[in-house]
Amino acid sequence: MTDDGLQGHARSSGPLVLFNPCSNAGRKPVLPMSLLAIGALLEGERDYSIVDGTLDRSVEQTLRAKLSGGPRPILAVTVMPGPQLEQAVPVCRQLKEEFPDLVVVWGGYFPSQHWRACLASGWLDCVVRGHADLAFAELVRCLGVGLSPAQCAERVPGLAWRDERGEVHTNALPPIPRPAELPHWNLARVDVPSYLRKTFLGERTIGYNSSYGCPFFCNFCAVVNLVNGKWLAEPGERVADAVRTYRDRWDVDAVEFVDNNFFTQEKRVARFAEEVLDLGVSWWGEGRIDTILGYSDATWEVMRDSGLRMIFLGAESGSDETLKRMDKGGRMSVAKTLEMVETMKRWDIVPELSFVLGNPPDPEADMRATLSLVKKVKRINPKTEIILYQYTPVPLDGSFFDEARDTGFDFPESLEEWVSDEWREFSLRRDRRKLPWVERRQHSRLKNFERVLNAYYPTSTMPSLKGARRVMLRGLSSWRYWTGFHHAPYELALAQRLLRYQRPETTGF
Ligand code: B12
Numbered sequence: 001m002t003d004d005g006l007q008g009h010a011r012s013s014g015p016l017v018l019f020n021p022c023s024n025a026g027r028k029p030v031l032p033m034s035l036l037a038i039g040a041l042l043e044g045e046r047d048y049s050i051v052d053g054t055l056d057r058s059v060e061q062t063l064r065a066k067l068s069g070g071p072r073p074i075l076a077v078t079v080m081p082g083p084q085l086e087q088a089v090p091v092c093r094q095l096k097e098e099f100p101d102l103v104v105v106w107g108g109y110f111p112s113q114h115w116r117a118c119l120a121s122g123w124l125d126c127v128v129r130g131h132a133d134l135a136f137a138e139l140v141r142c143l144g145v146g147l148s149p150a151q152c153a154e155r156v157p158g159l160a161w162r163d164e165r166g167e168v169h170t171n172a173l174p175p176i177p178r179p180a181e182l183p184h185w186n187l188a189r190v191d192v193p194s195y196l197r198k199t200f201l202g203e204r205t206i207g208y209n210s211s212y213g214c215p216f217f218c219n220f221c222a223v224v225n226l227v228n229g230k231w232l233a234e235p236g237e238r239v240a241d242a243v244r245t246y247r248d249r250w251d252v253d254a255v256e257f258v259d260n261n262f263f264t265q266e267k268r269v270a271r272f273a274e275e276v277l278d279l280g281v282s283w284w285g286e287g288r289i290d291t292i293l294g295y296s297d298a299t300w301e302v303m304r305d306s307g308l309r310m311i312f313l314g315a316e317s318g319s320d321e322t323l324k325r326m327d328k329g330g331r332m333s334v335a336k337t338l339e340m341v342e343t344m345k346r347w348d349i350v351p352e353l354s355f356v357l358g359n360p361p362d363p364e365a366d367m368r369a370t371l372s373l374v375k376k377v378k379r380i381n382p383k384t385e386i387i388l389y390q391y392t393p394v395p396l397d398g399s400f401f402d403e404a405r406d407t408g409f410d411f412p413e414s415l416e417e418w419v420s421d422e423w424r425e426f427s428l429r430r431d432r433r434k435l436p437w438v439e440r441r442q443h444s445r446l447k448n449f450e451r452v453l454n455a456y457y458p459t460s461t462m463p464s465l466k467g468a469r470r471v472m473l474r475g476l477s478s479w480r481y482w483t484g485f486h487h488a489p490y491e492l493a494l495a496q497r498l499l500r501y502q503r504p505e506t507t508g509f
Pocket residue numbers: 020022023024030031032033034035037038054076077078079080081082083084085105106107108109110113128130131132133136209221222223258259260394427428429505506507508509
C-alpha cells in the first residue's frame with residue numbers, strides 16, 4: 001500500500017480500537033473473526049487492539065481507557081442487527097461525547113445495509129460497507145494523516161459518509177478480496193483460550209472463516225447485499241493449515257466454519273478433509289442441499305472420516321412454489337431436502353435444516369406446507385436438527401421485500417428506533433409485531449409447533465441435555481406431537497425454561 005497523495009499531511013497516530021459489541025446474552029464468546037480479518041491488513045503498519053463486549057463485562061471502561069492514549073483516536077465497530085446493535089449504539093454515542101475528536105467507524109452486516117440510518121445519528125462518522133479488509137486499511141491510513149472521512153471518500157471503496165452540509169453519500173461496495181491472498185489473522189491480538197467452548201462438537205470448539213460470499217441470490221438473505229452472488233475462498237490446504245495450528249497451539253478438538261457457504265466447491269472440501277483426516281478434529285459448516293447432494297461417495301466418505309459431524313442447510317420451505325419465489329435457484333426442491341436427510345442418515349452426518357416461514361403474501365399456506373415437511377423429515381431421520389425462522393425482510397429490491405413493503409412494512413430511519421425492543425426482536429427473526437402480513441394466530445401457531453417439536457425432539461447440540469431430561473421432555477410432549485394439539489403448551493415452556501433450553505441460531509452452539 002502506498003501513501004501517494006497523502007504526502008504533506010501531518011501524521012497523527014492516536015489509538016486504534018476494534019470493538020466487537022456483545023453478540024449474545026448467553027455470553028458465549030465467538031472469536032471476533034470480522035475484526036481479526038480487518039486487523040490483519042494493518043499488521044506491521046498500525047498498532048491496534050481488539051475489545052470484545054461478549055467477554056468484557058465492563059467494556060465501556062475498557063474502551064475509555066484504550067481510547068485515552070493520544071490525539072484523534074479511532075473506534076472501529078463490527079455490528080450485526082440485534083443484541084450487538086443494542087450495545088454498540090449507547091456505547092459509541094457516549095464515547096463520542098467524551099472524546100470529541102474520536103472517529104467512529106462502523107462495518108459489518110447491519111451498517112452495510114442500513115448506512116443511512118447509521119449516518120443519520122450524527123455521532124457516527126462513517127461506515128465502510130461490504131468486505132472491507134483492504135478498504136478499511138486505506139481509511140485508517142487516510143484518517144491517520146488527519147483527513148476527515150469525507151476527504152478520504154475518493155480513496156476508500158465502500159465508504160459511506162456525511163459531507164460538510166450534512167448530506168449522506170456512499171461509494172459502491174469494495175471488490176471482494178481473495179481470501180487466499182489475504183494475510184493470516186494475528187491471533188495474538190485476542191486471548192484465544194477465552195474463545196474455546198465446550199459444544200456438542202467437542203471440548204475445545206472454536207470458529208474459523210475460509211471464504212467470502214455465496215453464489216446464490218436467495219431473497220431473504222442479507223449476504224446477497226454484501227456480495228451479489230460472488231464467492232471466493234481459501235484453498236483446502238490453507239484451511240487445513242489453520243485447523244492444524246488451532247490443534248497444535250490450543251489443543252482445539254472442534255471447528256465451526258462460519259462461512260456462508262463452505263461447501264460450494266467439492267474439490268476444495270475433499271482436499272481439506274483429506275488434509276485433516278489424521279487430526280481428530282470434529283467440524284461443522286454451512287452449505288446447500290443441491291450442491292452437496294452432487295458430491296461423490298468418495299467425498300462423503302472422506303468428509304465423514306475427517307470429522308464432519310453436522311451440516312447447516314437452508315431447506316427453507318415445504319413448497320416448491322415458495323422455493324421458486326425465494327429465488328433459491330440451483331436445482332433446489334422439496335424432493336431434494338428429503339433425499340438429503342436420507343443420504344446424510346446413511347453417512348451418519350447430522351443435517352441441521354433451517355426454514356424460513358410466514359413469507360408474504362400467503363403465510364398460512366406457506367407455513368402449513370413447511371410444518372408438514374418438518375414432520376416428514378423427522379420420520380425419515382429423527383436426528384435432523386430443525387431451525388424455524390420467521391421471514392424477516394432484508395433491503396433487497398425485487399423480492400419478498402417489495403411484497404412486504406406493499407403491506408406497509410419499512411425499516412426504521414434512526415438507530416434509536418432500531419434499538420427499541422420491537423425492532424430488536426424483529427432482528428432476532430422471531431417477532432411478528434413489525435410484519436403486517438403475519439397474523440398473531442399464525443405466529444403463535446409457529447411458536448407452539450416449535451415448542452412441541454423441541455420438546456419431542458430436543459436438540460442434540462446442548463451437551464447438558466441428556467438422559468432423563470430428554471426422556472422427560474419427550475414424555476411430556478408426545479401426546480401433543482402425535483395429536484397435533486399444540487395450543488397453549490405452557491407445561492412445555494416451563495420445562496424448557498427449567499432446563500435452560502438453548503437455541504443454536506440465537507446464541508451459537
Ligand atoms: C458468528 C456469527 C454470529 C455469532 C456472533 C459473532 C460475534 N461477532 O460475536 C452469534 C452466533 C452469536 C450470532 C448471532 C446472531 N446472528 Co450472526 N452470524 C455469524 C456469522 C455466521 C459469522 C460472522 C463472521 O465472523 N464472519 C466472518 C468474518 C470474517 O466476515 P464478516 O463478519 O462478514 O466481516 C467482513 C465484513 O462484513 C466487514 N466487516 C465486518 N465487521 C466490520 C467492522 C468494520 C469496522 C469494518 C470496516 C468492516 C467490517 O469486513 C469483514 C472482512 O471482510 C454470520 C454469517 C457470516 N458468514 O458472516 C452471521 C450473521 C452476521 N448473523 C446474522 C444474524 C441475523 C444473527 C442473529 C440476529 C440471529 C438470531 N436470530 O438471533 C443473532 C444476533 C446476534 C447479535 N446481533 O448480537 C445474519 C445477519 C443478517 C442481517 N440481516 O444483517 C448473518 C449474516 C447470518 C445470515 N446469513 O443471515 N451470529
